[in-house]
Amino acid sequence: MRNEFFAAFENAGWPVLWLDAAGTILRANAAAVQRLGPGVSSGTARLATFWHPENTAPPETFLLQWTRAPIPTVTLRLRARGGQTLETTAHICSWTRDQQRFFLLQLPPTPPEPDTSSLQQRLQSVLQLTRTIALDFNNALTPILGRTSLLLSRLAPDDPLRPTLLEIEQAVAHAAELAHELGSFSHTTPEPETPPGGNLNDLIQRALAIVRSKPVQADIEWTFEPERRLYTVHFQEAKLLQAIVHLLDNAAEAITHQGRVLIRTRNLVLDQPARDRNVELAAGCHVCVEITDTGCGIPVDHLPRIFEPFFTTKRAQGHRGLGLAWVYGVVSGHGGGIVIASEPGRGTSVRLYLPARPVVARTAAPSDPILRGQGTVLVVDDDDRVRRTVEAVLKQFGYDVLTAPGGAEALALLSRNENRVDVALVDLVMPRMSGRDLIERIRRLRPTLPIIPTTGYVLPELEPQDRTPCLRKPFTAQDLLWRIKQALTIGPGQG
Structure with missing residues (x-):
């Protein structure tokens, strides 16, 4: 056994030292001689000779501390031959013979830290590609x-083409949200977005038009009872529209032959916190949307499980069980809550509570006179399809439009037209001169000119002193016209 031990000792592929309690190296294997130098095998060499000053304690103290609190491995540094440093995760064991303590130090080299720079570069390339795809996709939408x-x-409200266009609008809005989520995945900073205020009655009317245009087997009576002076709610139009459409679809699917779906909206003012089943409502103003079937x-x-992801009772119809979980996420993301009450055989009632401002929300379809305006808008975007669309919408509603494909052209137009431009719409991501740089240069030329930044990226943070929120692509005609109106009414930095 002794011979086998010494054979293993000598033939180990890394340095092995046999020490006494005083730190004398009694024996060193060939790998230790090769790595630390021939002096290590003299039989009288001291561990202190090879001990690196960056270790936490002198060798004698280290061995004493290890005896009191032994641990299997410890990181050490030793002076190697040629002035090099051997950094090792030392494996230590100890035994006593004839009342003397001995130590065996195995000194395999510490493996180098894996080089993650290549992986990080590849990951950054993938994230940049993802951001670019989301940007291009939003520009196309x-x-x-x-x-x-x-x-x-x-179109007139009863035009037969209206349901088809509403379906297209919803499909594009859904695609935009997918692109936005893709961009969010690749963006490391939170989105500093404040949704615009609006009238939920208008959104529900659009959702109803979409759902009623779909073929259904049942005979359903749809009734909408809106609060005529509904408070203003700040909401992300595409997301909340999809959430309400999903709830209306659920209500319709629950009716097999004949039935009724009733939608109500109402204002709710609380002097103190209140509770509706599982939802805590803060004191203040809320809007309640109730859908009953x-x-x-x-x-x-x-x-108890309806808000769980992947839970569904309609697996056979191809449902993935993400619908109500997604609706819950959308409502929660707006600072609201959702309550569902149901009785088998009698129907279901869904109540959405959303925080509101006690200001009566203005009802305005894109054709309403209030969205018409006058003045000159400078539109700067490197995508000619976006420029042409924005120009068509603005001209339809009374504005004069100047367009530029980039920063240099925009500055030239601005200098030629002096004070004719009343508001600028600037894409933030453009080649050559970025939108941020262009905005800074416009500010120097026209400090009071209202500027609306727009982007297809996940919304980036603007400079801290710039309080203007971005207009996120893709946007509707109504979104665009409202922002132009706000910018002209309120002024720079406030639109």
Whole structure:
């Protein structure tokens, strides 16, 4: 056994030292001689000779501390031959013979830290590609959504083409949200977005038009009872529209033969916090949207799980169980809450609570006179499809338009037209001169000119002193016109 031990000792592929308690190296293997030098095998060499000053304690103290609190491995540095440093994760064991303590130090080299720079570079390349795809996708969707909403503004409410255009509008809005989520995945900073204020009654009317245009087997009576003086809610139009459409679809699917779906909106003012089942409502103003159907209802044992991702009772129809979980996320993201009450065989009631401002929300379709205006808008965007769409919408509603494909052309137009330009719409991501640089140069030329930044990226933070929120692509004609109106009314930095 002794011979086998010494054979293993000598043939180990890394340095091995046999020490006594005083730190004398009694024996060193060939790998130790090769790495530390021939002096290590003299039989009288001291560990201190090879001990690196960056270790936490002198060798004798280290061995004493290890004896009191032994640990299997410890990081050490030793002076190697040629002035080099051997950094090692030392494996230490100890034994006593004839009342003397001995130590065995195995000194395999510490493996180098894996080089993650290449992986990081590849990851950054993938993230940049993802951001670019989201940007290009949103740029491509902007003319589709803009021109669809422009066509809707020209059609009568009973025009047979209206349901088709509403379907297109919803599909584009859904695609835009997918692109936005893709961009969010690749963006490391939170999105500093404040959604614009609006009238939920208008959104519900659009959702109803979409749902009622779909073929259904049942005979459904749709009733909408809106609060006529509904408070203003700040919401992300595409997301909340999809959420309400999903809830209306659920209500319709719950009715097998004949039934009714009732939608109500109302203002709610609380002097103190209140509770509706699982939702805590803060004191203040809220808008409640209630959707009630006379369908089959939800089984009692399913109610506690309806907001769980991937839970569904309609797996056979291809449902993935993400719908209500997604709706819950959208409503929560708006600072609101959702309550579902149901009784099997009698129907379901869904209540959405959203924080509101006690200001009556203005109802305005894109064709309303209030969105018409006058003045000259400078539109700067490197995508000619976006420029043409924005120009068509603005001209339709009374504005003069100057367009530029880049920063240099925009500055030239601005210098030639002196004070004729009343507001500028500037894309933030452009080649050669970025939108940020262009905005800075415009500010120097025209400090009081209102500027609306727009982008297809996940919304980047503007400079801290610039309080103007971005207009996110793709946008509807209504979104664009409202922002132009706000900028002209309120002024620079406030639009």
